[in-house]
Structure formats: structure tokens, C-alpha cells
Amino acid sequence: MSSTVLVTGGAGFIGSHVVPLLLERGDRVRLMDNMSRGDRGRVAEWVATGRVELVEQDVRYGGAVHRAMSGCDQVVHLAAVSINKSEADPYESVDINIVGSNNVFKAAADHGVRRVVFASSASVYGDPDRLPMAEDDPLDPLTPYCVAKHTGEQLLAYYARRSAMTWIALRFFNVYGPGQKPTAYYTSVINHFVQRLRSGEAPVIDGKGEQSMDFVHVHDIARAVVMALDVDAARANLPINIGTGIDTSVAELARTLIDAVGVDVEPQFRPRDVLVSRRMADISRALDVLGWKPTIDVRTGMQDLVDSEIG
Structure with missing residues (x-):
């Protein structure tokens, strides 16, 4: 059964690979992006299909997020400021990556969204004590970006305890x-x-x-995102590594x-x-929960x- 999926940051690098997969499976997509770095030509092609709507707004504005969330069944939250920019401007990083994420998760809980897939990061582990890195290993985020990704996972757990929303946080490794x-x-x-x-x-x-x-290819990342939307609710509410x-x-x-x-x-x-x-x-959880492995x-x-x- 097709869904209406809100994709924040959907005009960016990972979003440009996720949206086509959502369209292939018959979903409607509401793309929320401030278009500061998005490809307008590509987005225009998607909109022309009649199954993609562009909401040119920023996740930092809670009212805009709530309006974009209305009528959506599922959410893919990709919008973020990158790790290197977070050190150059910690304020912006916290504003977008924590406040913005909170806006998205709160709105999802309020609107009865059944699944949120969050683009988390392997950077939450910091410099690991051992390899491979497993989801239950200690976390030691080293930059504002890394701290924000860890915080995002905790916020998801908070809102899931207070609503019917379920979530999967995909800890992406080195996407290319x-x-x-x-x-x-x-x-x-x-x-x-x-x-x-x-x-x-x-x-x-x-x-x-x-x-x-x-290094994990962006096509495999996009596959993981779409597969995470369909995980049974009883197996959700956890982080999953996505690497090779x-x-x-x-x-x-x-x-x-x-x-x-x-x-x-x-x-x-x-x-x-x-x-x-x-x-x-360690990608054993990705195989077990998502049925995913790199290709x-x-x-x-x-x-x-x-x-x-x-x-």
C-alpha cells in the first residue's frame, strides 16, 4: 500500500537517491528542503511527475514543519548541517541538527506518523576501542554534529514513548x-x-x-532507508549500522x-x-532487522x- 512520505533535506545528496526509490514503489513524496544546496532542476523533474510536492522551508521553523507533516504517514529525516561545518559554526549545527530534528520528531508524534527513519551517523561512536563497531558499543561523539546525531536518537526514543510513532535511526558510515x-x-x-x-x-x-x-555507496544507503520504512513496529525503535x-x-x-x-x-x-x-x-543487525546487505x-x-x- 502506497504512503505519503515526508522527506526532509530530500533535495540533497542522499535524498536524490532516496526519492526515486520511493517513487518506484508507488509512494507520494512531500519534499521539505530550504534549497540552499538542492538541485532545483532535478526537483522540478520529480514535481512534474505529479507525485512529488516541494515545500521550500527550513526544519528550524516548527510551524512550517507541522504544516508539511499534515497528512504524511512516514518520515525520512535527512536535513542536517555537515560535520565539518558544525565545528566552524556550532550554533548553526545545534540549531539545525538538534532544534530542527526536535521539530520534525515532535510534529511526527503529534500528527500520528507511524514511522520515522532518521539519518544518524557512525560518528556517534567517536574513535572506537574495537572493530567492528556494534550498535551497543559505548558512544563518544566528538563534535557538535556527532552530539546532535546522538541527541536525535534520544529525542526519537522520548517521543516514541509518548505516541504511536516508531523509529529507526540508521547510523551511516562513510557515504560516497x-x-x-x-x-x-x-x-x-x-x-x-x-x-x-x-x-x-x-x-x-x-x-x-x-x-x-x-565506505558505503549511496545507492545502498538509499535502499536501507526505504527498507527501514517497512520494518515491523515490534522490531523498530533502535539504531542500525549501515556500512559494508x-x-x-x-x-x-x-x-x-x-x-x-x-x-x-x-x-x-x-x-x-x-x-x-x-x-x-558490524552490520549483522541491518541484515537481521532490515534484511539489508550492501550490494x-x-x-x-x-x-x-x-x-x-x-x-
């Missing part, structure tokens, strides 16, 4: 893929490497390149991209501190990225 912004904190390294490689220059790696990330379960070192990434671009260079290394040294998701490996995904949009 077509349409990503060149300033994205954990994927800007990809853009940096590819730009240098296409200029015939060697990629420059911070430290020894031993720091690792769990494979850690790729920055040095390995550089060599993968060298092969993808097709140049004959060797990486260069420079001493520099890194915020988080290792990342790898795009890093080598295939990076080749796709190089061939499609980055340059």
Missing part, C-alpha cells in the same frame, strides 16, 4: 557516490585524490594512510582510485593528526564514481 558534495568531510578525500590524479599528480595522504573508513563491514585504509583507497583513473603514480604521505583512526561497521563493493563503487561525476 554520484552527486556527493566535494566538501563532504569523510569523502572529500576521494575528491581530492581524483582531482590530483586527473591532473597527473600523486594523491597526498595524511599520516601513514593507515586510518581506515567503511569492510574497513578500507586511506592508502588502499588511493591505490584503488589510481587504478580507476588509470594513471601511473605513487601516493605521497605527509604527517598530520586525524580525527578518527579506524572505522568498520556495491568499494572497487566497483569508486570506478563508478570516477566514470560518472567527479572531476
Whole structure:
């Protein structure tokens, strides 16, 4: 049965991959986005289908959120300020990522929404003591962005206890893929490497390149979001890691991209501190609760990225 789904931040990177999947399954989409970074051309194409409505508003305004929520069955909350911007402007980060999220969750509870899927983040773990990182591991958020994602999960639990609303918080690991912004904190390294490689220059790696990330393709992220909308209520109200379960070192990434671009260079290394040294998701809960597992490996995904949009 089709639903009316409110997607906040739906004109952004992840939203641009989620909305088409919602349309494929027959849903109607109400897209709420302030369009500060959204692709108006792409949104116009969606609106032209007659099944997407654009609400050009900001989640920081509670009244606007309540109006957008009216008549919606489900919510995908993607709107956020990125991790790097949160350190540059903590006030804005708290305003959008905490106050804005609270507005969305409160409105969802008030309007009888049955499911909220929240774009949380693996950054809530901080620098982990062990790999793979599991949902029940200790949390140690290190920036205003990370604190906000943790707070968002707690706010969801609060409102779910006081309403019929259920929720899934997807802790995304290092998302990459077509349409990503060149300033994205954990994927800007990809853009940096590819730009240098296409200029015939060697990629420059911070430290020894031993720091690792769990790179997960945005298509697989979007699949997880849509699958989370359909989880039985009895199995909801919990966080779920979305990654590949494979850690790729920055040095390995550089060599993968060298092969993808097709140049004959060797990486260069420079001493520099890194915020988080290792990342790898335990994805057993995603398989158990969502029936989800990744379908795009890093080598295939990076080749796709190089061939499609980055340059």
C-alpha cells in the first residue's frame, strides 16, 4: 500500500537517491528542503511527475514543519548541517541538527506518523576501542554534529514513548557516490585524490594512510532507508549500522582510485593528526532487522564514481 512520505533535506545528496526509490514503489513524496544546496532542476523533474510536492522551508521553523507533516504517514529525516561545518559554526549545527530534528520528531508524534527513519551517523561512536563497531558499543561523539546525531536518537526514543510513532535511526558510515558534495568531510578525500590524479599528480595522504573508513555507496544507503520504512513496529525503535563491514585504509583507497583513473603514480604521505583512526561497521543487525546487505563493493563503487561525476 502506497504512503505519503515526508522527506526532509530530500533535495540533497542522499535524498536524490532516496526519492526515486520511493517513487518506484508507488509512494507520494512531500519534499521539505530550504534549497540552499538542492538541485532545483532535478526537483522540478520529480514535481512534474505529479507525485512529488516541494515545500521550500527550513526544519528550524516548527510551524512550517507541522504544516508539511499534515497528512504524511512516514518520515525520512535527512536535513542536517555537515560535520565539518558544525565545528566552524556550532550554533548553526545545534540549531539545525538538534532544534530542527526536535521539530520534525515532535510534529511526527503529534500528527500520528507511524514511522520515522532518521539519518544518524557512525560518528556517534567517536574513535572506537574495537572493530567492528556494534550498535551497543559505548558512544563518544566528538563534535557538535556527532552530539546532535546522538541527541536525535534520544529525542526519537522520548517521543516514541509518548505516541504511536516508531523509529529507526540508521547510523551511516562513510557515504560516497554520484552527486556527493566535494566538501563532504569523510569523502572529500576521494575528491581530492581524483582531482590530483586527473591532473597527473600523486594523491597526498595524511599520516601513514593507515586510518581506515567503511565506505558505503549511496545507492545502498538509499535502499536501507526505504527498507527501514517497512520494518515491523515490534522490531523498530533502535539504531542500525549501515556500512559494508569492510574497513578500507586511506592508502588502499588511493591505490584503488589510481587504478580507476588509470594513471601511473605513487601516493605521497605527509604527517598530520586525524580525527578518527579506524572505522568498520558490524552490520549483522541491518541484515537481521532490515534484511539489508550492501550490494556495491568499494572497487566497483569508486570506478563508478570516477566514470560518472567527479572531476
